[in-house]
Amino acid sequence: MTSTSYHPLSRTLLLLPALALVACATSGRQEVASKDMAVFDQLRSSEHRAADDDLLTGGLGLDGLRIMVPPAFADAQAPTPAELRRRALWSSWRGIADLAPGGGYAELYGSVARVPGREFHAHARVPGANQPHRVMVQLPDAFDADEPCMVVTASSGSRGIYGSIAVAGAWGLPKGCAVAYTDKGAGADYFDLDAQMGHRADGTLAGPDGGDALAFVPDAPAGASGIAFKHAHSKDNPEADWGRHVRQAAQFGLNVLNQAYPDRNYGFDDVRVIAVGVSNGGGAVLRAAEDNDDWLDAVVAGEPNVLVNGVRPLYDITTEAALLMPCALPVLGIPPVPYADARCATLKAAGLVNGDDPAAQRQSAYDTLRKGGWTDDALRAASMNVAFDLWRGIGATYASAYGRYGVDGHPCGYRYAVQDAQGRPRAATASERAAWWSEGSGIPPGNAIALLDPKAGDGADPAFAGLTCLRALWDGQDSDANRVRKGIAELHSATPRPGLPVIVVHGSDDGLVPLAFTSAPYVAAAKAAGREHVRFWEVRHAQHFDAILGLPIYAAQYVPLLPYVYAALDRAWAHLDSDAALPADATIDPIPRGAGKPLDLRNLAIPETPGAASVHGVANESVHASP
Template sequence: MSNAPARHRRYGALAALALCVAALVPAAPASGAAPPTTARLPGYVASLTARHLDGQDDDLLTAGLGLAGLREPDPPGFADPEHPTPAELRRLAIWGAAGLYGDDSGGLGRLYGPDIGPEGRPVPGDGRIPGTEYTATAGTGADPVTFVVQVPDDLDRSRPCVVAAPAAGLLGVYQAIGGAGAWALHRGCAVAYTDKGMGPGFHDLASDTVMAADGTTGPRAELGDLAVFDAGLSDAARERYNARSPYRIAFKQAHSGRNPQATWGRDTVRAVELALALLNREHRAGGPSDGYTPENTTVIAAGVSNGGGAVLAAGEQDRRGLIDAVVAAAPQLNLAPLRGVAVRQGGVRVPAAGMPLVRYGALAALLQPCAVLADPQAPGHDSFDRSAAARRCAALVGDDPRLVSRADAAAAGPAGLPELAQRALVRAGFQPTSGYLQASHYDPQTPVSYAMSFARASAADALCGYSWAATDADGRPAPYTAAQLAAAFATSGGRAPAPGTLINDRSHGGPVADRRSLGPDGRPDYNLAGERCVYRLAFGDPATAAERAWADRVAQGLDETRRDGDLGGRPALVVQGRDDARVPVNHSARPYLGLNARAEGEASRLSYVEVTNAHHSDSTAAGFDNRYVPLGYYYQQALDLMWDHLTTGRALPPSQVVRTVPRGGEPGRAPELTPANVPPIAADPAPGDRVRLRGTAVDVPD
């Protein structure tokens, strides 16, 4: 009760700021000459707040925790868990994004990371960086995109620079602070973050609770247009859905009805526009005499995974010359048709290339519960029900050429089916060496949520019988607690707030957590029917007229997100791990190199670096620690190389394979990563390590 008035005042302050944005735009000078366009706040800005952080109690990089606080294994808490303040939520989000709370044996925090500055040297002092932080939103209702611009007090005004850093995955606006954000701040650059229209925004349909841009939560009726997302259901429709499917939650990526991936590039460009506008409005003193312009301000767009896809999209869509260069790690890309583009490894054409995530993800979800039985030592293997996995193996046998043929199944016998499922994954474009990762990467909610997003489905549509909810001990949908919802800004991965999970609404016996699904015979089956439904929609092979309508919508939304490789001749550096099982190299960086060659020819300035023994995450958990090196180390190195290229004219390295050395040892007991494990990206790689373009054919050495 005592917290309610304070929360209402906070919403009121946000509303006042939102209403006053127009007044913040400067009028034209009396002479009639318009100010530089970058000095005006862009017209799409709906709200703007600003805070100067003194570098003591709070700061841009560590949220006042200092590097020592970021290294603490226990997360910073809230004074009132049901009503955390915006500062507390921001602090927890930054602590999580920095990633320094684990040990540094894998190199993070020692060889690379937010505590490593220029030239690979540790940052002196406690890492606190004073400066001004601006938070802005564009759009209302289901549309808002969140931006954060950080301007350090030691902004380099003699050689100004901006780094655009869209969030990875579906994560919140601060996700990139430990990577590109820290890298930029240590060089005196401003940083322009965006959540790309995704992030942790949710709508708890049972309590009608939503989230504001500052992370605080409250009733939808009170927040109104200040909410970063609502499900778009009328009260009557929400009540009907709650009666049918209680305790469900909607989230922005799947249920906004706006296909946010289609505007990732636009949102990244807008982050740059906003940063330049704020620099010109608030930080002109001591800066360039003609203001901060694309001509005198170095701008790098840098991102990882979905953020990597966003910066490449921005590079393609920026025709105003705002962005000087692009650096992407493991970019998640939906590519234009590869007409004329081929990908070869070791001189042999790869079996599949250029498939979009919704398709290879849906196919993998079908195959993985069987394929996991092929490697009992793989991380995650023991979490699977062996009997249910064996039944999945049998269900894969049939006439679908993407799965397991009857002839192969007859020859292999039941014991050989897991190996056939692994081979099917390889035929689908996954690397043979990524088989070890398939158990830990089983994630049906990824293709489900993308299918919903592309189709612009409502939460009430429950496409293919899927929804999301918190669950009880039996896996049944259950109410969220107020504290769980209140923490979502800092704890959500961008889907249902923790501890929410994917729900199979059509499971035998009633809705249940997807991994606990029961088939029509009452036995566990990992929701074979639901996964088959998403697979049919993704590949455009519907079983019914209703599915045909949804499949057409999925295809239309997918086509809105495709990339053609035309970066306008700007320099770009892409790094990816060869063993990536989340975004396989054959569907991402490799064919993108060919598309870029097709689009730009001799004008291309794109270099691609493929890192062996690296995958999509830098996990140091047992079973990962002894086999893989961190891709993040090479992402930070790529930023350094691009900076040198832009500021000194040093040539970018040619496309190449970097051959790393795993740490080895027993799972969970790997020796410390050293520079010997992670050789640098070579300025002049050996002939056998070069990735070569022959026209639009990409040749990657084994």
């Protein structure tokens, strides 16, 4: 059974240890811990040591995580915090890792070993932010107070606080490290505008009279209806603060350690701190690496969404892809979506492609994407984004965040609501609301919430007008476009702190965050700036979503990226632990397992030795899988 304690004086209880760091600071690092000190609200702690519960999987283990249906709620309309937590763990694991039999998880790589310990949650806020971000620390019973280590991480995508459990938790907790998490200002803290209900710190629902106890209360106009969520409607542009979110999570980790071990008075120079994340979480830890204060010991970033000055930003390539890919992808032999020819025709009418017939228009769309930097491998993997309409969902959310628009303020008119069978907005049911926090990805549509497009027409390509509006927020000249571009300009990364070991891992087939626009220019810029401790592993036949490898068609073509992220963490740990050399830059050439075959370590070709060759202008070795 889970034991949970609530502390109404959480602000005071958590601020005092931080103040102690200020009073006792004797080194540069301890002063760093207090320089940008956060105040942590809504402290919630719980124990996870029962036979049917633990920190890593909530007691589900591999078999429980593999079950296709989520862990049940005894009362679907009013689940308990423990039930919400277990379902959130189940959902977060399944959204990141390939857990399917034959995929190799927990057999060839990774861990779902039972880890007993304590969990601590709070809300933190960067100065000037309208909304808090969630922070969490998992403290395993095996934590070694004499050799303390902490892994700090940020959720992938826009996921909730458990969104990096399969990345940081799976590696750090079995080693006995504390793991500190942030949802980096996004997450599934949805707010039902019709019922006027949002999520408390423990995931349960309450009205706005809950005050600071709610993780997100939107600034909404009177009479607003539908669903609001933090990433789109906080008015904060959270991506601009990702590095600060990560640092505050680490500060919360120190506070927790000093409460758990009051005789230690830990500062950052007393604890080994490694940051790791994938996707948006990878971008977040790279932003934290920019901090010249010496609080981080190493960073591993998988498939990071990171923006380098002079490189096309994600919003640019996303809105272009949303328009052109449905028309272009058949050139690569990919089966067309039902509206492909209609999209080619609307693109032609808008002057965005050339050609007098669908074949010529497809070639024109394809040529534009290739000239813009897309590779064929990335385009093939991106076909799933077209099939699942991900580009539109991402574009609508990020435009709202970059422009700091609130509810009903989106310049293209997009809104979110639950729909009835005829596609009309309706009120959410109590059971639908109750499941959002545990199951939501942080970006609707999904979990019964739909993306409503007021510009949608009745023709064969109803989404085109809305997508054109999203694109105009990047290449247009009106005040809304200027507002969105201003938000994007706040995202540019800098090089990491000199001497900080950084390992970047990215799949060459990534069709969501292509490495040509992210990791490759980031590493090149770091190398050019003399950052000699930056390393890059490019993994061929790896795309963005390990979780989809549970589908046989994808499992046959692609390898998972997580084994390489874990291996990079191992190499970083060895470097810190015994001064072992950092791995060389590498182009890794694994062999996908093929149809109906289980994954074997020989498929992966994980690097072990340095060498020399060339990739993206930096020295590297080529590592090939065994046939």
